[in-house]
Amino acid sequence: MRHLSILLALAGTPALAQTAPCGGDFESFKAGLVQEAPGYGVPAETAQAFLAGVSRDESVIAADRQQGVFQLDFVEFSRRLISQNRIDNGARFSSQYDATFDRIAQQYGVPRGILLAFWAFETDYGQVQGDFNTANALVTLAHDCRRPELFRPQVFAAMALYGRGDLDPATTTGAWAGEIGQVQMLPGDILENGVDGDGDGHVTLKTSAEDALMSGANVLRSLGWRPNEPWLQEVLVPETLDWAATGLDQxxxxxxxxxxxxxxxxxxxxDLPASLLLPVGRRGPAFLAYPNFAVLFEWNESFVYVTTAAYFATRLEGAPVFANADAFKAGLTGQEMQALQGLLVERGYDVGGVDGILGEMTRAAVQAEQRRLGMPADAWPTRDLLDALE
Known part of the structure; x- marks a missing residue:
């Protein structure tokens, strides 16, 4: 899970002064965290014990800077992530934890396909949970000045978990961004939405599938999941459609x-309102995205990841392989996408960063330029568009 919202409850408490927001000497930064911890309900001695053995992990920084997989288009990304083995294991685990999924559906209204899809993509159903030291990862990312406001609160959440005996800073491991367990939840999410699904009195997301699945469902519920409603549906579209009417914002x-x-x-x-989504343009697969689809972006901010997970969830619940997989026009390379994003920025668009990734902000800018140039406005950037802008 890449849900990076601030989840620590500080109701009624004024904004806390940050003694060392980011950067600088690492040990001095840690000392500043100790001073700040009591404002988050964490005793200074707990914070000091938590941070005693924490060190900066340069491999975490490297992982944060190298997320090139998200430059793939939806079709290629889906083919890489959705294997027959993952489909077969999804069916097996659906049967094995049938009672848990039924309980989740009744209590939270979240379908098993959604949870199975994220469980598969995040950790291969719990088999690959990551071997980064969680405490090192979180403090490193809080110290780094790229996104400290996202990770700093998670450090204090991890301290709180340590204080109640649910996280060991020396041995707890997970993903490079600090997520823990079979559905990869950040410490703040665990504090706020962790569920003891197996009834043993603890929330252990690394070893208990029941805890992980129930907690994941509780997160989605807290983010606004609408019970017993669809999220994504493959559709067939006519060639005469007004392509400018497509997109998640319409x-x-x-x-x-x-x-x-x-x-x-x-x-x-x-009969619900829906947006028409064309992940690789008007000639490729087409989907109606219902209100629940938007909730998934609170789980992971990547457009291609969320679309692929949502589609995989429909496959796990019986939908066929998408149509028109090889009919769409080739997109841009990562370098070409960066060049396009640079040109769009020059024209006043906010594309969310010149990173070579076709996210929703870049898609919106592409569609606007296609409309201006009289091209089919399907939000899929091609070489023709790049040439026209250059």
Whole structure:
């Protein structure tokens, strides 16, 4: 999980002064955290004990800077992440934890396909949970000045977990960004939404699938998941569609999409409002994204990751492989995407960073320029668009 919101409850407490927001001497930074910890409800002696053996981990910084996999397009990304083995294991674990998934559906309204998809992508159903020291990772990222405001609160959350005996700074390991357990939750999420699913009196996300799945469902519920509603549905679209009407920021009643010629590939369209999503443009797979789809971006901010996970969840619940997988026009390389983003920034667009990744902000800018240039405005950047802007 890459949900990086500040989850520590500080109701009624004024903003706390940060003695060392980021950077500088690492040991001095740690000393500043000790001074600040009581304001977060963590005794100074607990903070000092937690930080005693913590060191800066340069491999964490390297991992933070190297996330090139998200430069892949949706079709290629899906093919890499969705294997027959993951589908088969999804069916096996769905059966093995059937009672837990039924309980989750009743209590939280979150379908098993969604949880199975994230469980698979995050840790291969608990088999690969990461071997980065969690305390080192969190303090390193808080000390680093790229995103300290996201990770600093998680350090204090980890201290709180340590104080209650649920995290050992010397031995607890997980992902490079500090997530722990089978569905990769940050310490703040564990504090706020952790659930003892197996009834043993502890929330142990590394070893208990029941705890991990129940906690993941509770996180989604807290983020606004709407019980018993769909999230993503593959559709077929006519070639005459107004492509400028597509995109996550333009929802409309499904009946209106139907009137425009959009058809469900299987089953029936829901009566909920939905956005028409074209991950690789008008010639590739097409989906209606319902309100629950937006909730998934609170779990992970990557457009291609969320779209692939949401699609995989539908596969795990019986949907077929998407259509038009090889019909779309090739996109840009990472270097070309960065060049395009630079040109869009020059024209006044906020693309969220010139990083070579086709996120939702870049897609919106691409669609606006396609509309301006009289091109099919499907938000899929091609060499033709890059040439036109250059």
């Amino acid at each position: 929802p409309r009643p499904a009946a209106e999409w139907a009137a425009m010629g959009v058809q469900a590939r299987t089953g029936q369209l829901s």
